[in-house]
Amino acid sequence: MIPIKTESAWRGTADCRNCGIRDMVLFADLHEDDFNLIHAPIDDLEYAGGQPVVRLGETATSLYTLRSGMIKLVRNTVDGRQRIVRVLRSGDVIGLEALMGPTYDSDAVALTNVRVCRLPLQVIQRLNRETPRLHQRLLEKWHRSLKEADDWLAELNFGNARQRVAGLILKMRSTTDAGIATLFSREDMGAMLDLKLETVSRTLSAFEREGLIEPQDKQGRLYRVVDAERLVAPKAGAE
Known part of the structure; x- marks a missing residue:
């Protein structure tokens, strides 16, 4: 520290x-x-x-x-x-x-x-x-x-969980490299988006499985945005 x-x-x-x-x-x-x-x-x-x-x-x-x-x-x-x-x-x-x-x-x-x-x-x-x-x-x-x-x-406070988390990922992209997003603890993300910690974790995991983002560190704070277009328009019918 x-x-x-x-x-x-x-x-x-x-x-x-x-x-x-x-x-x-x-x-x-x-x-x-x-x-x-x-x-x-x-x-x-x-x-x-x-x-x-x-x-x-x-x-x-x-x-x-x-x-x-x-x-x-x-x-x-x-x-x-x-x-x-x-x-x-x-x-x-x-x-x-x-x-x-x-x-x-x-x-x-x-x-x-x-x-x-x-x-x-x-x-x-x-x-x-x-x-x-x-x-x-x-x-x-x-x-x-x-x-x-x-x-x-x-x-960041409207739409379903996928839309909110996706919006935060895109908003937190680097100003010098739009392919990299820096996030925070799941608890902080929940406080930003008015979502439960479990919902944030589940949504990020879904984005990884779908190939929309890739983690770049072990802490889960740094992600590469693989498909920004699909993040902008997440799946309909999600929670």
């Missing part, structure tokens, strides 16, 4: 000017002079899979940009169940709600080992006042996050 580098907090370990994913995150549109406005440290932190990055209801003091790995956003339903409302990947921003309210509105938990940059709110607020480009980028990120949250609900 990757240790959480809490001992490095607030020491300013990040190098935003030379960040490898800078074009994907908030600072893509900043000019060299804009970086002179940053007086609070920005930290590059690591979290192991299963560790929380922020907690629902926790006082919001920072935004986080996801450099690598995947994070799940989790909320509780009225009947006490946990639902995963979205999965974040490299370039996504955690905690945008901190710009509008005092607390975080979801648990953000590492699905895999992750690296994040922690951006103190005072940095964002000052750049927002001084740099209209950042304000525009924040609005774009907010709009995209709302749209993706709606897409998750629309695409």
Whole structure:
């Protein structure tokens, strides 16, 4: 497991000017002079899979940009169940709600080992006042996050079990290789799709038997998508 580098907090370990994913995150549109406005440290932190990055209801003091790995956003339903409302990947921003309210509105938990940059709110607020480009980028990120949250609900919470699991597989394909999909524990998949763990396992096994997907690891987290067209249109009459 990757240790959480809490001992490095607030020491300013990040190098935003030379960040490898800078074009994907908030600072893509900043000019060299804009970086002179940053007086609070920005930290590059690591979290192991299963560790929380922020907690629902926790006082919001920072935004986080996801450099690598995947994070799940989790909320509780009225009947006490946990639902995963979205999965974040490299370039996504955690905690945008901190710009509008005092607390975080979801648990953000590492699905895999992750690296994040922690951006103190005072940095964002000052750049927002001084740099209209950042304000525009924040609005774009907010709009995209709302749209993706709606897409998750629309695409993954309707239809039968086959359609839901197939939809998740296709949604979790790599941005660099559409033939590879990275999944998670069966329990997490059930929480995303509002399905029982047993149903998720049975559906994945059926897809393997039918030659639609092939496992690429022993843990059952990495799959090759063999026939995306048949996944898009699963068999009629399935549960």
